[in-house]
Amino acid sequence: MDKHDEFESFLKNVDEISGLVKDLNSSDVEIRQKAMEEADCYIAALDKSSRTQVNKTTINIRPPLQPSSSPQSECPASFMKMIENDAEDRRLRRVAKEKKALALKGKGNEAYAQEDYETAVKYYSDGMAELRDMLQLYTNRAQAYIKLGKYKEAIGDCERALKCNERCTKAYLHMGKAHLELREYNESRHCFEKIVEIEPGRETMMKEYLTRVDLEEKRETQEMNAKQEFDKGEGKGTAVPQLLEKLSRPGQIPLFYCGGLQILLETVIDCTGQTLFRLNNGFTIISSNDTVRSCLLQKTKDINSQQLCVSVLKLWRNICHGNGENQKMLLRCPVARQAVVHLVASEQVAVRKECLALLSVCHMGDVWPLKV
Secondary structure, eight states: OHHHHHHHHHHHHHHHHHHHHHHHTOSOHHHHHHHHHHHHHHHHHHHHHHHHHSOTTOOOOOOOOOOOSTTTTHHHHHHHHHHHHHHHHHHHHHHHHHHHHHHHHHHHHHHHHTTOHHHHHHHHHHHHHHOTTOHHHHHHHHHHHHHTTOHHHHHHHHHHHHHHOTTOHHHHHHHHHHHHHTTOHHHHHHHHHHHHHHOGGGHHHHHHHHHHHHHHHHHHHHHHHHHHHHHHTOTHHHHHHHHHHHHTOTTOOHHHHHHHHHHHHHHOOSHHHHHHHHHTTHHHHHHTOHHHHHHHTTSOOSHHHHHHHHHHHHHHHHHHTTOHHHHHHHHTOHHHHHHHHHHTTOSSHHHHHHHHHHHHHHHHTTSSOTTO
């Protein structure tokens, strides 16, 4: 009976070992791994039984079962196949994400074209959720942020775009514009200069942007100096506002305004005076005066009215000379635009002469073309 039991146990062990060997030769990595773990447990159990039944000095001369060496040529091939399948899965997922991101970018572009910048930002953001490294989503959202006045957010998107492509000129362009709006002139300059470094052929275009940076920086300096003059309460700081206040009084005769304009003309002879005139709404004050407006629009043609018309044109010419910001301000003044159209063909020589002189000053600043 003992021998029969031992024989049955032997057959059982043979079956178990055969099954382990089969699993160890499997092409399935998980099955092989599980078989190796079971083999280790099986050998550990046999070793424990041997040491218990014989003695503590028994040496287990049977090494742990190892996977058969017969499928060595199959295992690397299976592993490489698994890698290829994984790569293909990743590629297909990437293609699907790109398709979704491109569709969202298209919707964002449509919203931007309709000037719905908030919606455009949303679509671009949704596109980024699908694909984080699509450069156009960052540059397009930066452009929409600029339209919304969110300049720091625009700069952040441009920086992310440059991480995708360090030579992206569109990112530098939008970042330069955003820095300019924040009055960060050196940073803005660097962005436009970087575009020329990457694409020398765009030097002419970037020269215009760099000129704008210089003009904006100059304007800020002028306004700062004018404000300091005003805060001191001396000289032009008080004279210009006081004169403009007098010129805003309605119902005075033309000679009253002529005298005030002449004194004002002698006060705004430099950049600080020109800036104070602009900061104190000089263009609006003069053009909104009923008497002055009637003269400019040639509704009255007496000698005093003609003289007043000449005085206003002369003041505007001096206020705008070499001052681009004042030239743009004058261009935005409806009365000034309407008056120039009529006065350039005035019968009065003095009026026509001053009108042409004003146009010449503004044309040299590329603000008001002479074709008017």
